[in-house]
Amino acid sequence: MPPSEPLVELNGITKSYAKPVSLFKRQTLRAVDGVSLSVRQGETLGLVGESGCGKSTTGQIAARLLAPSGGKLLYRGEDVTGAGAGALRQALRRRIQYVFQDPYTSLNPRFPIGRLLGEPLKINRLCGRKERQLRVGEMLETIGLDVSYAKRYPHELSGGQRQRIGIARALILNPEFVVLDEPVSALDVSVQAQILNLLKKLQREFSLTYLFISHDLNVIHYMSDKVAVMYLGKIVETADVDSLYSRPLHPYTQALMSFVPTDDLRAKREKIILKGDLPNPLAIPAGCPFQTRCAHVHERCLSAAPSLKEASPGHSVSCHLYA
Structure with a gap:
């Protein structure tokens, strides 16, 4: 496959759940809201964000363990969004595999x-x-x-x-694409390093493509070629790993990066404490979903939701500050 062609693409993927709040009333929870990502062959895409932002749901859709509510899932350019169980078994199950967060509960005792x-x-x-x-x-x-x-x-x-x-x-099964869902979060730090080095070694030996999901920014930096930052079911920033870590654009990404330790003892990094409350996922306000915690919120943020646009070559952000 040419290097310019994505191996796996998510185009406008949504995943909604109906939550009953009373006998006659239900509310819709959008776990994933219009996510578009692409992973090229041989690379590692890191997906980072707070717990509950929709990372694992996105990974399960990318592996087609979950069917999306909307959007398209493409594998090698072929639409596999609505493929049935038989077609999935023939076309995808051997090519796409999933590593779960907790190895004890995912293995039959x-x-x-x-x-x-x-x-x-x-x-x-x-x-x-x-x-x-x-x-x-x-x-x-x-x-x-x-x-x-x-x-x-x-x-x-x-x-x-x-x-x-x-x-x-x-x-x-010799897959091509592996979704790694928090594969080291339940392990000690010394064991984490062993598993991460093993994953890198296996990627080189078997020409694997990874979607690496984690909330640990140091682990994402070590493993990833590109990074996507997720907040309340939406992708708010994407870039190659060096660009994102050296120059984060979105206020949420800047707050996350301010807590990453640096090996430069002379560098003083001011920690950004997010104020305000996380919105109720069942009642996300109109406009920008980050408005309740953003220090740069203005009138447009309250009425219009920003779209993910390229701020510089290869670096996209969903924020009105860069419109």
């Missing part, structure tokens, strides 16, 4: 590791029993574990080892 890793091969009828065992052994060695781990159960492993198994299960 009743299966040994060998069966957990061999199950995707069996379901897709890719090989017989003996070859499955060989593939499982090879994958265990690839992620840095001994072949003897195939006989163990998830509860016998540490958190870092369980996450390695979750990664191995995602990669055993």
Whole structure:
């Protein structure tokens, strides 16, 4: 595929849920509201934002674990938004995989590791029993574990080892695109570094494309080529990682970046404390969704919602300050 062509595209994706508030009344919760993203082959797109902003929902839609309420999902230029279960299994399930945040709850505690890793091969009828065992052994060695781990159960492993198994299960089908949903947030800092380095190594070896979801800005900076910042279901800023971290434009991104530690002891970074309250997701005000916490809010912000526009080459922001 030419480098200019996106592998996965989300165009105006929305995801809504109806929440009953009384016997005869329901309110609509928009978990994802008009998200447009593209991930090119071989790159890592980092998706960052506060808890509850819609990051995981966006990732599940990108992996087509959830069907969007609106918009289009394209894979290699083909619209797979409305594909049924059979078509998804044939076209996408082996090419797109998902690594969940909590490895303990995402692994079946009743299966040994060998069966957990061999199950995707069996379901897709890719090989017989003996070859499955060989593939499982090879994958265990690839992620840095001994072949003897195939006989163990998830509860016998540490958190870092369980996450390695979750990664191995995602990669055993040789996918092209992997969604990593907070893959190190439940791990100790020293173990986080091991898993992140493993993910980078695997990306080089298997030519993988990542959508990396996290609320940790240091982890996003280490892993990503490009970054998208999300707030209340909307993308408010996108740029390559160096541009975003050196010159954040959106007031929300600036506040996030002000708390990132710097290795320059002489640099003094003033921390930006966001004042005001986070809007009720069921009643987001008209206009800019960040208006209740923004220090630069003006009259236009209260009436018109900004759109994501390019402020400089490769750097887009959704803010009236840059109109």
